[in-house]
Amino acid sequence: MSEKPKYKRILLKLSGEALMGRFDYGIDPEVILSVAKEIIELIRLDVQVAVVIGGGNIFRGAGLAQGGMDRVTGDHMGMLATVINCLALQDAVEREGQYCRVMSALKINQVCEDYIRRRAIRHLEKGRVVVFAAGTGNPYFTTDSAASLRATEINADLMLKATKVDGVYDSDPALNPNAKLYKQLTYDQVLGDKLGVMDATAIVMCRDNKIPLRVFNMFNQGDLKRIALGEDVGTSVVSE
Numbered sequence: 001m002s003e004k005p006k007y008k009r010i011l012l013k014l015s016g017e018a019l020m021g022r023f024d025y026g027i028d029p030e031v032i033l034s035v036a037k038e039i040i041e042l043i044r045l046d047v048q049v050a051v052v053i054g055g056g057n058i059f060r061g062a063g064l065a066q067g068g069m070d071r072v073t074g075d076h077m078g079m080l081a082t083v084i085n086c087l088a089l090q091d092a093v094e095r096e097g098q099y100c101r102v103m104s105a106l107k108i109n110q111v112c113e114d115y116i117r118r119r120a121i122r123h124l125e126k127g128r129v130v131v132f133a134a135g136t137g138n139p140y141f142t143t144d145s146a147a148s149l150r151a152t153e154i155n156a157d158l159m160l161k162a163t164k165v166d167g168v169y170d171s172d173p174a175l176n177p178n179a180k181l182y183k184q185l186t187y188d189q190v191l192g193d194k195l196g197v198m199d200a201t202a203i204v205m206c207r208d209n210k211i212p213l214r215v216f217n218m219f220n221q222g223d224l225k226r227i228a229l230g231e232d233v234g235t236s237v238v239s240e
Contacts, residue, residue, distance in 0.1 A: 006230030007157040009048040009124060012039070013147035013198075014162050016054035016085055018218060026057060027088050036092035038224045039129055043098055047228050048124040050154055051131045052147040053089060055081030061139070075139035079106055082143060086133040087111065093129050100129040105137030105146070117153050124154065144198035148205035159211050160227065161198060162218035167235030168197055184236045187213075197237065206237075213237040 014035065021028025042049050058081035064074035086102045090112075093100040101123045102112035112133060113119070123130045135146040144161075151159040165173055166181060168190075173179040182195075187207035190197050197203065197215055206213050216223050216234030223233045 003045060003229055005042075005045045005047045005228045007047060007228055009050070009154065009156050010042070010158045010160055010228065011050045011052065011147060011151040011154065011156040012160045012162060012224075013144065014051060014053045014218065016057035016081065018057075018162060018164065019053070019085060019088070020057045027085065029092075032088050032092045033095075034221070035218070036089060036096055036098075038221070039093065040096055040098045041225050042228050043127060043129065045225070045228060046127075048127070049129050050120070050124060050150060050156065051086075051089065051129065052143055052150055053082055053085040053131065053133075054143040055079070055085060057081075058084060072139040075135075076106075079134040079137070082135060083108060083111065083133040086131040089131055090129075098129060099127070100131060102131045102133050105132070105134040108134075120150075121154055142199050142202065144202035145205065148198070148202040148209075148211070151211050152205060152209045156211060158227075159206060159213045160224070161213060161215045162224075163215060164217065164219065166217045166220070167215050168195055168237070170195075182235050183232070184238070186240055187237060188240065190237060207239055210239045212239075 019027045021031035039049050055078045059077045061075035061078035065071040090100045090102050103115040104112050105115050120130050132150050135143050168182045169179040171179045187203055190203055214234050214236050227233050
């Protein structure tokens with residue numbers, strides 16, 4: 001029996017820190033290759049996949065600003081860090097034989113394409129992985145907000161937030177062994193209880209545009225595919 005996906009188009013948000021793997025900085029080739037293979041599995045199910053990656057494994061604008069750097073300059077450096085991560089993912093995906101396009105909110109024409117909404121959707125329709133770089137192109141906005149914005153613009157059926165834990169907990173499971181895992185939440189609960197799933201701007205954008213969100217552990221191999229097939233993995237966040 002053929003596997004039928006529940007979702008036609010998804011947006012996957014990856015943190016830059018997740019790409020470090022066994023390293024303290026930068027990109028672990030094994031991790032990014034594993035991510036690429038899981039994404040390609042979805043493409044083979046005829047799911048359209050867009051990706052937003054953070055840059056925290058290289059530079060984090062807010063952290064640089066705390067050290068005294070101008071916040072706008074720091075954020076621009078963080079945006080460029082996401083471009084590095086996106087190019088690394090593109091390379092990993094294409095080495096596995098799948099077409100991939102990086103589209104940047106900042107103009108870097110010699111490295112990747114400019115982000116143009118209609119062109120991005122056309123790439124997705126043609127079965128290409130599309131990786132959105134440089135956040136929103138504006139300082140003071142996180143890559144979580146960029147992911148919510150892009151998910152809205154491309155009319156994604158689902159937004160996925162990849163983390164290092166199995167979903168959303170009521171407290172840090174690394175510090176509290178009795179932390180409770182939520183299976184389903186509303187966006188208003190996330191905001192009201194300050195659960196820290198994503199920043200408030202990102203959560204409000206998903207809520208107002210009625211884009212369902214699922215938070216899952218990217219290190220559980222196969223979970224990405226199980227979610228695409230409609231299985232109840234991680235924590236689901238929905239509008240009322």
